[in-house]
Amino acid sequence: MQVQQTLVLEETLWEAVLNRDPTFEGKLFYGVRSTGVYCRPICPSRRPNRNQVCFFQSVQEAEIAGFRPCKRCQPQFETVPNTAKSKVLAVCRYIEAQGDRIPTLSELCSQVEMSPSYLQRIFKQIIGVSPFQYADALRSQQLKQRLQSGEEITHAVYDTGYGSSSQLYEKAPKQLGMTPKTYQQAGKTVNIVYAIAPCPLGYLLVATTEKGICAVKLGDEADKLEHILNQEFHQADIMRDDHTHKEWIQAILDLIAGGEAHIDLPLDIRGTAFQKQVWQALQKIPYGETRTYTDIASEIAKPQTVRAVGNACGANPIALIVPCHRVLRSDGSLGGYRWGIERKQKLLIQESKFYKHDSNT
Numbered sequence: 001m002q003v004q005q006t007l008v009l010e011e012t013l014w015e016a017v018l019n020r021d022p023t024f025e026g027k028l029f030y031g032v033r034s035t036g037v038y039c040r041p042i043c044p045s046r047r048p049n050r051n052q053v054c055f056f057q058s059v060q061e062a063e064i065a066g067f068r069p070c071k072r073c074q075p076q077f078e079t080v081p082n083t084a085k086s087k088v089l090a091v092c093r094y095i096e097a098q099g100d101r102i103p104t105l106s107e108l109c110s111q112v113e114m115s116p117s118y119l120q121r122i123f124k125q126i127i128g129v130s131p132f133q134y135a136d137a138l139r140s141q142q143l144k145q146r147l148q149s150g151e152e153i154t155h156a157v158y159d160t161g162y163g164s165s166s167q168l169y170e171k172a173p174k175q176l177g178m179t180p181k182t183y184q185q186a187g188k189t190v191n192i193v194y195a196i197a198p199c200p201l202g203y204l205l206v207a208t209t210e211k212g213i214c215a216v217k218l219g220d221e222a223d224k225l226e227h228i229l230n231q232e233f234h235q236a237d238i239m240r241d242d243h244t245h246k247e248w249i250q251a252i253l254d255l256i257a258g259g260e261a262h263i264d265l266p267l268d269i270r271g272t273a274f275q276k277q278v279w280q281a282l283q284k285i286p287y288g289e290t291r292t293y294t295d296i297a298s299e300i301a302k303p304q305t306v307r308a309v310g311n312a313c314g315a316n317p318i319a320l321i322v323p324c325h326r327v328l329r330s331d332g333s334l335g336g337y338r339w340g341i342e343r344k345q346k347l348l349i350q351e352s353k354f355y356k357h358d359s360n361t
Contacts, residue, residue, distance in 0.1 A: 013055045016041050029056045029075055031067040036331045038062040043073035063306045066294050066330020076307070084122050087112040091123060095135045102135040190236040193244050194229060196222045199256050201343045205229060206249050207238075212266030213248065216318040218339040232317075255320055258350045262287065269317050274305075278312035279322045288351045292330045314338055326351075 016024040024041040031038040032048045038056065039045065056062040059069075059076050069076040091108050105116050108131055112119070123131050192214065194207035199218075205225040207215040215232070219225045230238060251263045271279065281299045285291050291299075293313070297306045313324040314336065325344045329335045337344035 010055060014050060014053065017053070018047060020044075027057065029059060029062050030054065031056060031062055031065065033331070036067055036329055036333065037070050038067035038075060039070040040073040040075045043070055043075075045070065045072050060304045064294060064297075064303055066292060066306070068307075068329070087114060088119075088123050091119070091131060092134065095131065096138060098135075102132065102139065105131060190233070192229075192233055192236045192238045193241050194226075194238065195240065195242040195244065195246075195249055196225060197242070197249055197253060199253055201256060201339075201346060204249070204252060204256070206245070206252060207233075208245055208248070209268045211268035213318055213321065214268045214270075216252065216320055218319055218343055252320055256347070256350075258353065263321065265321065267318065267321070269322075271312075271315065271317070274308065275312045275315055278309055279316060282313070282316070282322050282324055282327065285323055285326045290326045290328050290348065292328055293335070294330050296327060310335070320347075 013024075013028055013030070015021075016028060017030050020042045022042055028041050029038050030041065031054045032052050033054065034048070034052045038059075054065075056065070056067075062075075063069075090112055094108065094111050095103060105119070109116050109119055114122070120130060123134075129137070190209060192207050192209055194205055194215075196203055196205050198204075201218050202220045203218070203222045203225060205215070205217040205219070205222075206213060207217075207229055215229060217225050217228060219228075226240075248265050251265065255263055269276075269279070277300045278296060281296050284299075293306050293309045294303070296309045296313075297303050300309075302308075309327075313327055316322050316324045316338070319325070319339055325337055325347045327335065334341055334344055334348075
């Protein structure tokens with residue numbers, strides 16, 4: 001009886017997809033197994049074969065199952081009533097008017113007569129971040145402007161609403177990318193030395209600070225890699241020296257060639273707490289093995305962040321050492337790779353070959 005009811009329900013959902021029924025908007029999403037894409041019921045794309053289709057009740061459910069959003073109907077952006085949009089914009093204006101303080105969620109709710117859970121959800125859906133994150137970003141921006149104008153650090157910290165200087169310094173790597181003092185000096189105290197070496201994947205660029213490796217990049221042309229580095233660290237003093245930390249570069253070259261399965265080098269990378277959590281999970285993937293984006297989301301105990309995991313992989317500043325190339329889509333396809341799909345494929349083939357060799361010896 002249960003199976004029969006399920007079949008009847010799925011036929012109803014399939015009819016909604018065939019008819020592009022707008023009454024199912026926000027209540028139904030369908031995934032296509034052959035493409036790994038999920039859509040709204042009103043998507044204008046050609047209808048898939050019925051045996052390739054599965055149904056979901058939410059965007060999160062579809063993405064946890066490993067499907068990615070359709071580029072045509074963009075199902076990840078839910079339809080929001082105009083009244084809700086107006087209220088969210090009103091909340092933004094209210095937050096901006098507070099200046100040196102971050103209003104509480106209950107305070108914001110009272111301004112627009114929304115429940116806390118609904119305001120949180122609809123605000124993040126429209127703006128992309130939570131109300132607190134929006135207010136915190138405004139505060140950080142005000143601090144940056146004050147520091148750039150040369151204002152004394154202590155005054156800037158307290159005038160922008162930070163309760164103490166220690167509270168800011170704890171957040172500094174995430175919000176400023178460096179300490180307030182270094183930021184105020186436009187990053188001029190950061191010295192970066194880089195080297196470039198040919199490798200089986202084209203060219204390898206390795207950049208280091210006094211604390212460790214801050215960037216590892218791959219490309220076809222050395223000058224383009226230099227340009228990317230200078231854009232990312234445009235405030236720093238950058239110089240090329242192919243002899244400094246030569247042993248670090250050789251270790252990475254050995255990893256590319258398959259002669260080294262593990263490397264342990266000092267790192268100096270900046271990212272959000274979430275990005276660092278993802279990068280640490282990637283470093284746990286054994287040589288010769290792969291994981292899916294869904295696996296990594298589960299590994300960090302945040303199963304609903306599959307897309308965010310993919311973004312964190314794309315933002316990985318140190319290729320190879322943080323092996324984002326070992327992450328695949330749920331259907332087994334390669335997915336994206338900042339340094340090119342062909343390089344990702346070559347790396348995986350190389351690692352798989354040596355992994356199998358080691359297993360047989």
